[in-house]
């Protein structure tokens with residue numbers, strides 16, 4: 001199954017093998033992931049599709065180094081994410097991966113420009129480089145004319161574009177987006193998925209998205225269907 005997902009001649013960005021995650025609350029245990037194995041192919045769009053509670057966010061959090069698996073391994077560019085030190089994980093999240101959330105997670109008193117700029121400050125870029133990159137990514141997502149607006153002055157779709165620009169700004173090799181269309185109407189949501197596809201090509205970034213929306217599958221190169229903490233199916237995009 002994992003072999004079929006690989007793009008020819010390129011190693012996958014992520015290889016997940018037998019990933020188990022058990023949450024413990026007092027004497028009860030919830031086995032959220034029951035042994036997931038899959039690859040995230042480079043410069044492609046991978047979809048984790050499943051109903052609420054199937055384990056999508058748990059898997060994304062493990063791949064992003066926000067939490068550690070109970071057993072199994074997740075390799076990012078060959079390095080075991082579960083075995084990284086906190087300092088390595090911090091570096092991973094600041095520079096090598098970008099995160100996009102369902103609820104946008106923008107700072108409400110900051111403009112679009114300032115929200116993106118902050119990510120580049122944290123990544124350690126100097127002022128001149130930051131200014132150039134902030135303008136570049138906000139143009140890429142179609143918000144050049146709105147860059148000084150604050151989140152409440154923007155539509156939901158525009159706010160999600162700001163958060164995508166913020167994730168993209170430090171040149172990560174991989175962007176994770178957890179239900180990025182979940183708060184948007186279907187037309188706006190598909191516009192966001194189309195934007196991810198365009199950025200994937202223009203910025204050579206790998207994209208990994210979770211969704212419960214079957215319509216998003218039409219845009220993905222590979223879809224893994226998750227039911228109750230297991231992968232039950234894999235769909236490859238068939239057109240070139």
Ligand SMILES: Nc1ncnc2c1ncn2[C@@H]1O[C@H](COP(=O)(O)OP(=O)(O)O)[C@@H](O)[C@H]1O
Nearest residue numbers: 023030032050051052053054055056057058059
């Ligand atoms: N921090 C947690 N503590 C205990 N159980 C959790 C926690 N996070 C998620 N779960 C449980 O793990 C399962 C998968 O949740 P989640 O990964 O959020 O699914 P999805 O994102 O697909 O909706 C669910 O049964 C959920 O209740």
Ligand SMILES: [Mg+2]
Nearest residue numbers: 056057058179
């Ligand atoms: Mg979720």
